[in-house]
Amino acid sequence: MTTASTPTWPGSFGAEPRRKRRALSRELIVETALTIVDTEGLDALNMRRVAQELGTGAASLYAHVANKDELLALLLDRVYGDLDHPEPDPDRWREQAKEYLKQQRDNLVSHGDLARAAMIQNIPTSPGALDAAETMLALLRAGGLPEQVCAYAVDVIGLYVVATALEESSRKGPGGEPDERQAEAYIGGVRSFFASLPPERYPLIVGMAGALTRNVGDERFDFGLDLLFDGLVAQAGRTFD
Template identity: 50%
Template sequence: MTEIPAPPWGPTRKRAPRRVLSQDGIIAAALRIVDTEGIDAMSMRRVAQELGTGAASLYAHVAGRDELIALVLDRVRAEIHCPVPDPERWQEQVKDVMRQARAALAAHGDLARLSIETGVPTGENAMRTAEGVLAILAAGRLPVQVCAYGVDALALYVTAAAAEEAALAFRTGVTTAGKDDFLAQVRDYYKSLPSGQFPVITGMVDELMRDVGDERFEFGLDLLVSGLARHAAPAAGE
């Protein structure tokens, strides 16, 4: 049946606005899904549903899920800010940037566990952060190769710490009570081990299971930074 035109005196209907897609909008939608549903839920189809369009329309802006993950990670890295290098405070500056990086990843659920899988980060924000950290390390009079190894080791540590936090949150239902119950189970298991076979573990269960604020993360961060500091060249006049 042929559709007849509406009479000119009838009510005027507004034409539904056409949704204009952009890479920024796609990244924002993907990040919303990661935050609310987890990284495994973030598929091209799911992102398209979030945007009210078809999955095929996303490929004009993003090559696929792998690229989208890399773009989402780089968007999160925009939350990291590097200071102007201060040779007198370079160690604390590096630690502060690493704290920012951990917080940025931890704020977005289990996104951190895919950071290593994306390979060498090449996004604009990743490059900006790497440049900033390398500049801080160089200001601390570290040899070039030490700077190169250092920025890599620091990134791996922060990513692993954030991924572990996300895995624990997933396992325990992201509640303090759930986390406490799980850690209590681990503690009881360690204590149940035969002390004759595992004397060291059973002798320091409380220390192994200590979980006080950021104490554990800060300990590891201090180990890395103080280790890097051992390679610093003497200052002029020393």
């Protein structure tokens, strides 16, 4: 599991109608797995559980899905496929990009801690993830940024979005529901942990416990995006080679 290898994508870029005899298909498996992740979290997802939900045995799934890694990749692709891709406008590229990235994050967060799977899968090879990268590149190019800057940036930005989604989802329980109370309890626990540390060793962490755990709406996410784009513009004149 999760060993580095040359990227490929298993599932046909075109359309390939599969025969189905007893209504068990790749799409159905992916959809079922997704509802499990949504309702019970990524840790609850295993082949037997998916099969049980479909009223069959785990072995049956392997006729449509090579292994669990492929299933996870298909799940991520399914989620990335839900994005609306904006038409790049050079006058509004930055707002468009921010909006697009927020959409990406919300999409991920709405599916429990699926972002954890995205975090491991370092390089996107699925059609949906490639679409997202292509769109992001188009937006950056519309901003007039040099090629190599865009190439490096799309990596950093994508990473930030996934990581933020992961952090966000870890605040809620596995049960999907927002549950503001539980999120507040968790963040409060972190804050009091920071505040309770020995101040002679961690003066700044103790003193900044409040600032470090501040969590009001999208402020944290917005800050990161603004930071990234400001940095990007500052790097625009950079040359390579």
